[in-house]
Amino acid sequence: MSKPEMTADPMREVTQAVSGFLGEFRDFQGEIELKLQQTEERLTMLDRKTHHAARPHLAAETDSGAPHRKAFHDYLRSGDDDGLRGLEFEQKALSTVVNSDGGFLVDPQTAEQVQSVLYSAASLRAVAQVVHVEATSYDVLIDHADLGAGWASETAAAAETDTPLIDRISIPLHELSALPKASQRLLDDSAFDVEGWLAGRIADKFARAEAAAFITGDGADKPRGILDHTIVAEGGWSWGNLGYIATGTEGGLGDGDAIVDLVYALGARYRANATFVMNSKTAGIVRKLKDADGRFLWSDGLAAGEPARLMGYPVLVAEDMPDAATNSYSIAFGDFAAGYTVAERPDLRVLRDPFSAKPHVLFYATKRVGGDVSDFAAIKLLKFGTS
Numbered sequence: 330m331s332k333p334e335m336t337a338d339p340m341r342e343v344t345q346a347v348s349g350f351l352g353e354f355r356d357f358q359g360e361i362e363l364k365l366q367q368t369e370e371r372l373t374m375l376d377r378k379t380h381h382a383a384r385p386h387l388a389a390e391t392d393s394g395a396p397h398r399k400a401f402h403d404y405l406r407s408g409d410d411d412g413l414r415g416l417e418f419e420q421k422a423l424s425t426v427v428n429s430d431g432g433f434l435v436d437p438q439t440a441e442q443v444q445s446v447l448y449s450a451a452s453l454r455a456v457a458q459v460v461h462v463e464a465t466s467y468d469v470l471i472d473h474a475d476l477g478a479g480w481a482s483e484t485a486a487a488a489e490t491d492t493p494l495i496d497r498i499s500i501p502l503h504e505l506s507a508l509p510k511a512s513q514r515l516l517d518d519s520a521f522d523v524e525g526w527l528a529g530r531i532a533d534k535f536a537r538a539e540a541a542a543f544i545t546g547d548g549a550d551k552p553r554g555i556l557d558h559t560i561v562a563e564g565g566w567s568w569g570n571l572g573y574i575a576t577g578t579e580g581g582l583g584d585g586d587a588i589v590d591l592v593y594a595l596g597a598r599y600r601a602n603a604t605f606v607m608n609s610k611t612a613g614i615v616r617k618l619k620d621a622d623g624r625f626l627w628s629d630g631l632a633a634g635e636p637a638r639l640m641g642y643p644v645l646v647a648e649d650m651p652d653a654a655t656n657s658y659s660i661a662f663g664d665f666a667a668g669y670t671v672a673e674r675p676d677l678r679v680l681r682d683p684f685s686a687k688p689h690v691l692f693y694a695t696k697r698v699g700g701d702v703s704d705f706a707a708i709k710l711l712k713f714g715t716s
Contacts, residue, residue: 507535571710
């Protein structure tokens, strides 16, 4: 009789089975934890994207290190335009391509700094109507004649009334440029604020060029100024001309009564928003005038930043107005928001040129702006002459 076969140890089999189960369970637990971690990462990334997209555009860029500022900074300092070419914004904050003439649009902060200086500069821009356009010109439609009207009885036939007259004034945009330069050694200095320096130089150049053009520009490749139009005596004024009041004194103001006449030569609907415009030398003469009771016609602003006033109307001191001289038109008075329109494209373009002026680097900055009289009845001039 043969011996029975030996069976495996039951305890050993149970131990092996439990060990195998625990191993498989640990593997399963690891897979579950990995999937949970991946899901959590995807949810976190989705939440960040949603939060990023929901925030204002510039605020979102700040979180990511303001890539447009860094790219523009690199371009100004070293000419590296890879960052500018690669950037794509949801809004048109920065051009990602080079235009036909070359150059990139500056970042929003620099553009706003330039604009703030232009608006604060002493020029007609401060009181004129300013419009932003994308075209090459801006048309102003002016209805300068009253629509005919008449009284009608119940039984009588209605009389035909006159047709209103509409004028179209086209304001072309011209290219305004500045060409500041800096040495490459200065640009390599990290302590040098290249963006601030560039904005300041461009703003100063643009502000002075604009201010002069809005007063005396001839309209040839520049805005047309108020003094470039035909100027006639107020008694013979007609549309298309600017009317003037004479002081009665060669090169002087006389007793100042002409200023009162100037104010009331302007229509009542324009006087409510009217401003005097003159340069500093003329202002020095005007502020000495007194009325019959010995009171000064000129009064300084009551608070910081407020303009001085003449006969109760604000005074804009624009240095491009002519000095008081024989037959000069040294004072303008009018509602310039109605009478003069500045049209401009809001972008500012900068091209870096490291070759033309070695060892210096040139920055060719351009913008497009135009300006012209849009309502000839809204502006009057004071002529320092006898007639």
